[in-house]
Amino acid sequence: MLDIKFVRENPDAVRENIRKKFQDGKLPLVDKVLELDKRNREIKTEVETLRAKRKTVSKEIGKLMGQGKKDEAEKIKEEMAGDAARIDELSAEEVRVEEELLKTMMVIPNIIDPSVPIGKNDTENVELERFGEPVVPDFEIPYHTDIMESFCGIDLDSARRVAGNGFYYLVGDVARLHSGILSYARDFMVGRGFTYCVPPFMIRSNVVSGVMSFAEMDSMMYKIEGEDLYLIGTSEHSMIGRFIDQILPEESLPLALTSYSPCFRKEKGAHGIEERGVYRIHQFEKQEMIVICKPEDSMMWFDRLWYNTVDFFRSMDIPVRTLECCSGDLADLKVKSLDVEAWSPRQKKYFEVGSCSTLGDAQARRLRIRVNGKDGKKYFAHTLNNTVVAPPRMLIAFLENRLQADGSVTIPDVLKPYCGFDKLVPNNKK
């Protein structure tokens, strides 16, 4: 959400930003906001004057009552009757106007960074850099579930019976590899100065509406029936939510945290759940990183964050590239976003394994996460988030890139202590 003062003073910049995001349908909202804001301030001027008068007069009545001058008090009471009605009327309008203003402000997109490439949708995202050689071996790479099955490492049939499409059983050494990757990711981030956290896996609606847009909420979040609780779609939700309504001391920044959680997503709309495999699923596990910092540091942190993911994948010798989200593909709350993609030798293309974003102060404004500055002035913090690794999907890249001609999969040295084995060998029944 933008600062209303910014919209008031820079309506053209807000309009230009909407055009850059190809959301011209939202252009009239800017004028709507300006009007509501104007009306809101008019109401305040009038109603506050009346309230100030009421306060003074009420005190006068109290004084007269104390002195036993009841008649005089009664007379003043009668004079106030008209004002009372007007105050009620204006107060009601004040609430209505403010609600409408907030609602409208919520759907106006955040101002994107000048460096963001302009484009309509994900087909216009821009590749920035490649890390490692995207190798295509001279033997055929099977579909990832087939690789897993060769190790008796996945049971999708049972998962469909038990929970439905979009769920999975990981079994044996593939499951151990999955857990090992998460543990390695945790220690990898701790080694880079991040503090490890295990957050709540359910959050209340007021936190949900603070961390994401309404559209996302509807298409992503599972609600617990009969309770004001939602299953998190990523630990970013509970990790950023941790600071709702807080005023942080400036010296406590930056907060650099890494968290583990299962993630639950409806995946309504867009692409839907894939028939076979663990690419797009309703439940997965993820190691995440978040940063809460001063506004002037957020771009520096943005670059440091995505690089962590690249380094993580490179430490396991998986080729990756970075792809910058163009303006039209950028979620409304985001200032800038970049995907880390891993190489798929089977598909001979890269696919998304992580997403790094800075939301500027938009998320902090919604959640009222403020910083108490050294000079006594308060300001909204900047928030960032990035994936370290989400193993079910990441396993696809891992298995495809490390598959040997004999059907085995080698475990990189960095992972061996976490896995407890050196190699996945076909038909290795557990």
Add this chain to the structure above:
RNA sequence: GGAGAGAUGGUCGAGCGGUUUAAGGCAUCGGUCUUGAAAACCGACGAGGGGCGACCCUCCGGGGGUUCGAAUCCCCCUCUCUCCGCCA
């Protein structure tokens, strides 16, 4: 699940119809003192918003109500804590 207690500014905590314009402590920030620090003393200090400004308004978990006037009284809801039960 049962019973009880509670929700007040960054934090602790008073207030229970009009001298509260939210006391006081702690923390924080200035200053005095000191070689420096600590201690002591003096002062500042809640959040959000409106106004060019002098100033003003809103906020005591949320929502209704009573009243000229509500942190304070009434109703509803939510949450937290303690004890019991259950449980990894």
